[in-house]
Amino acid sequence: MELQRVVITGMGALTPVGNNVDDYWDALLKGVSGTGPITHFDPEKFETRFACEVKGLTVEDFIPKKTIARMDLCAQYAMISTMEALEDSGLDLERINKDRVGVIIGSGIGGFTSMMDSAISFIASDRVPRFSPYLLIKVLGDVISGHISLKYGFSGPNYITSAACASAANAIGDAMHLIQLGKADIIVTGGTEASINETAIGGFNAMHALSTRNDDYMHASRPFDSKRDGFVMGEGAATLILERLDHALARGAKIYGEICGIGMTADTYHITAPAPDGKSAAASMRLALQDAGIKPEEVDYINMHGTSTPQGDISECIAIQSTFGDHARKLLLNSTKSMTGHLLGAGPAVESVAILKSIQNNIVHPTINIEKLDERIPQDWNFCAQGPVQHPIDVVMSNSFGFGGHNVSLLYKRYVE
Amino acid sequence: MSEILEKVQSIIAEKLSVNPADVTPEKSFSDDLGADSLDTAELVLDFENAFGIKMPQEEMENIITVGDAVNAIEKLIAEK
Numbered sequence: 001m002e003l004q005r006v007v008i009t010g011m012g013a014l015t016p017v018g019n020n021v022d023d024y025w026d027a028l029l030k031g032v033s034g035t036g037p038i039t040h041f042d043p044e045k046f047e048t049r050f051a052c053e054v055k056g057l058t059v060e061d062f063i064p065k066k067t068i069a070r071m072d073l074c075a076q077y078a079m080i081s082t083m084e085a086l087e088d089s090g091l092d093l094e095r096i097n098k099d100r101v102g103v104i105i106g107s108g109i110g111g112f113t114s115m116m117d118s119a120i121s122f123i124a125s126d127r128v129p130r131f132s133p134y135l136l137i138k139v140l141g142d143v144i145s146g147h148i149s150l151k152y153g154f155s156g157p158n159y160i161t162s163a164a165c166a167s168a169a170n171a172i173g174d175a176m177h178l179i180q181l182g183k184a185d186i187i188v189t190g191g192t193e194a195s196i197n198e199t200a201i202g203g204f205n206a207m208h209a210l211s212t213r214n215d216d217y218m219h220a221s222r223p224f225d226s227k228r229d230g231f232v233m234g235e236g237a238a239t240l241i242l243e244r245l246d247h248a249l250a251r252g253a254k255i256y257g258e259i260c261g262i263g264m265t266a267d268t269y270h271i272t273a274p275a276p277d278g279k280s281a282a283a284s285m286r287l288a289l290q291d292a293g294i295k296p297e298e299v300d301y302i303n304m305h306g307t308s309t310p311q312g313d314i315s316e317c318i319a320i321q322s323t324f325g326d327h328a329r330k331l332l333l334n335s336t337k338s339m340t341g342h343l344l345g346a347g348p349a350v351e352s353v354a355i356l357k358s359i360q361n362n363i364v365h366p367t368i369n370i371e372k373l374d375e376r377i378p379q380d381w382n383f384c385a386q387g388p389v390q391h392p393i394d395v396v397m398s399n400s401f402g403f404g405g406h407n408v409s410l411l412y413k414r415y416v417e
Numbered sequence: 418m419s420e421i422l423e424k425v426q427s428i429i430a431e432k433l434s435v436n437p438a439d440v441t442p443e444k445s446f447s448d449d450l451g452a453d454s455l456d457t458a459e460l461v462l463d464f465e466n467a468f469g470i471k472m473p474q475e476e477m478e479n480i481i482t483v484g485d486a487v488n489a490i491e492k493l494i495a496e497k
Contacts, residue, residue, distance in 0.1 A: 066434040070455070130466070133458035 003180040006260075007415055009253040010089025010241030012081035012190075013353045016052035016234050016340050020084055024350070025357045027339065028365035029388045033218045034340050035232055040196045047205040050217035051196045052234035052341025067147075072111030072138040073194035075147050077237035077346075082148050082188055085239035090253060091186070093152060102156030102184045103145040104175050105239075106167030106191035108345030108402070110141025110160070113197045144192060156184045164402025165305070167191055167345030168238075169410055172352060173262035175242045185247045191349035192237035201233060207272060209309060221342075222369035223306035223335035224313050224383055231307040234341030238349035240356075245415075255415045256356040261292025267405030274312050274401060278319030281407045285323040285397065288409035297327045298395050299411075301364050303351045305399045306335025307342050316399060317377050332391060334367045334384045348400040352410065355396045359414050364389045421468075421494075422487050428463050429483065432456065442484030450483075464490055470497070 011021050016034025018024030027034075034052040043049040054077070059068055062080045071079070086093070118135050137143050141160045149158050157178055161170040168191025175187035204210045211230040213220040221232040248255055263284035269275035289296060305316055320328050336351045337343075343350055358364050370385040382389070398410040422442070430437040433450050446452040452460070457480075461472050464486065470493040480486050 064434060066432070066456075069432075069459075130462055132462065133455045137455075 004182055005245035005258060006176045006179045006242050007245050007248050007258050008240050008256040008356055009243045009248050010085040010091070011256065011353050011356060012084030012088065012239040013236070013350055014054060014057070014077050014081045014238070015236040015343070015350050016054055019054065019057055021088070021353060021357070024353065028336065028354055029363065031366050031368045031387065032339060033221070033368060034234065035217045035220060037217070038196060038201070041198050043201065046201055047212050048201055048210040049214050050220065050232065051201070052221070052232055053196060054236050070134045070137055071147060072114045074107055074109070074111060074192045074237070075138070075144045077194055077235070078105050078144045078190070078192035078239065079147055079151070081190065081192070081237040081239040085188070085190070085241050086152070089241040091241070097185065098153045099155050100185040101154040102175070102178060102187045103148045103154055103158050104161065104171045104187055104189045105145045105148070106161045106163070106169070106171035106345045106349065107141050107144055107193060108162060108164045108167045109193060109195040109200065110144070110162070111139040112195055112200070114138035116197055116199050148188060154188065157187070162345065163406040163408065164404050165307075165342065165344050165347055166400040166402040166406045166408040167348070169348035169398065169400040169408035170264070172240060172242070172259065172348065172410060173264065173408065176259045176262065179242055179244050185244050187242045188239060189242055190237065190239035191343070191346035193344045193346040194235045195344065196233055196235050204233065209272075211308065219369045221308045221338050223304070223308040223338050223367060224373055224377055225370045226372045226374045228308045228310060228313065231309055231337065232341035234337070234343040236340070236343050236350060237346050238353045240349065240352060257359045257412050258415045259410065260413050261288045261294065261411035263287030263289070263291060263409040265407045267407065269405060271405070272403045274315040276311070276315060278315040278322065280405070281316060281319035281399070281401060282322045284407035284409045285319065285399065288397065288411045292411040292413070294395055294411060294413070296324045299324070299327070299331060299397055300391065300393050300395050301332040301358060302397045302399060303355050304333055304335050305401045306367070307337055308335070312401065314374065314376055316401070321378070329378065329380050329382070332364045332382055332384060332389055334364060336365070338368045348398060348408070348410070351398055352412070355398055355412050358393045359396060359412065362390060362393050364391065364393065421490055424467060425464065425483065425487050425490065428467060429460060432460055432463060440483055442482065442487060444483050445481055446483070468494060470494060
């Protein structure tokens with residue numbers, strides 16, 4: 001059967017550097033760091049006391065108070081970015097066939113914070129169970145997509161994907177596949193994460209995964225730099241409206257770009273450490289290229305996973321070298337995480353928004369905080385360390401790798417008839 | 418007596434995001450105030466915490482209106 005083409009017709013973003021797509025994109029071009037002291041809890045006794053939190057958000061401006069009480073922060077974030085994306089898409093919700101609209105959101109951690117808070121209160125109490133009937137609907141990750149379908153009446157496929165820091169990439173990939181196969185006309189997709197809490201910071205600290213640059217946190221997320229010492233935890237959400245091309249054309253929709261390929265592999269090396277040879281990561285990039293029928297030299301820009309961990313960044317560079325060979329020096333490369341921090345499962349979604357803005361504007365945002373490139377990284381590669389780079393951007397790869405050994409590469413391209 | 422009603426009214430208004438003035442004894446939780454089964458269960462928890470009582474399951478099933486809740490709470494407080 002012939003696969004349907006899939007385009008992106010709406011976007012929403014709620015990030016540590018901007019609470020909507022325009023503010024987010026402006027901040028990325030300006031090289032703004034979203035890092036600050038942790039305010040979600042008292043981090044005094046923690047090794048890491050900073051993170052990239054969402055700022056200045058009043059959830060009540062978007063969601064009724066009564067509904068908020070039933071939602072973990074991660075579900076609230078996803079709802080807010082979805083409201084923006086749907087409005088941006090120009091979809092007439094009265095006219096579309098809602099049976100053909102699905103919701104697939106990625107989240108690595110889901111409503112873990114609600115579970116933790118509730119367990120803490122229980123243990124601190126007289127241990128007589130007084131759990132809220134709202135508790136489990138806040139904890140279970142699947143309600144993130146459930147709330148969105150409930151609000152809008154979208155009755156197509158509905159679930160979440162979980163693959164650690166690649167979660168949203170799997171969501172977007174599944175959304176693409178379902179539309180390609182004719183199973184849906186539109187999928188509301190993306191990712192969300194809100195787990196800047198005691199157990200997540202403490203747990204990632206115990207793994208030595210987080211930066212501990214407390215005295216200079218604005219420069220803590222420094223992918224590819226020789227002095228990087230771990231990632232900076234972020235939070236937020238982004239939503240993309242994926243739509244069958246002819247459906248989008250028929251309603252005269254604005255088209256940001258086309259999603260045309262995905263590659264997915266597993267490292268089979270270690271439960272957290274990336275394989276040093278980057279072999280499976282390279283395989284996921286190659287599979288994405290094959291899936292899209294695109295040659296490596298046609299790629300203009302790679303939005304890298306680039307978390308700022310000592311091992312991860314090197315493995316990814318080795319994988320890019322082996323996939324792209326000589327063309328790697330001609331690629332524009334960057335890490336959105338240098339500014340937003342690591343939004344875990346939501347990362348691939350906010351990064352996809354940056355990619356589609358790049359295709360729209362032919363400009364690539366910088367990677368901030370690179371002072372001296374790690375000497376193991378080819379010194380002639382272009383990480384856009386000096387500022388945004390203007391260049392025709394037609395084909396873009398997005399890389400996402402997760403604890404557990406998940407590798408996902410997505411391919412986006414400019415829409416042309 | 419009116420003290421209990423007042424407290425119940427404010428708990429309900431807060432939980433269901435409704436105007437306290439609309440929370441009158443004859444109002445039905447589900448039909449008038451928009452509460453579903455989860456809200457009702459959450460409200461019972463709030464009443465229990467606020468008044469230091471434990472509401473038996475069979476008691477809960479008879480609560481349809483705000484007035485029913487107030488009566489049940491008064492009874493439980495008297496039995497304490």
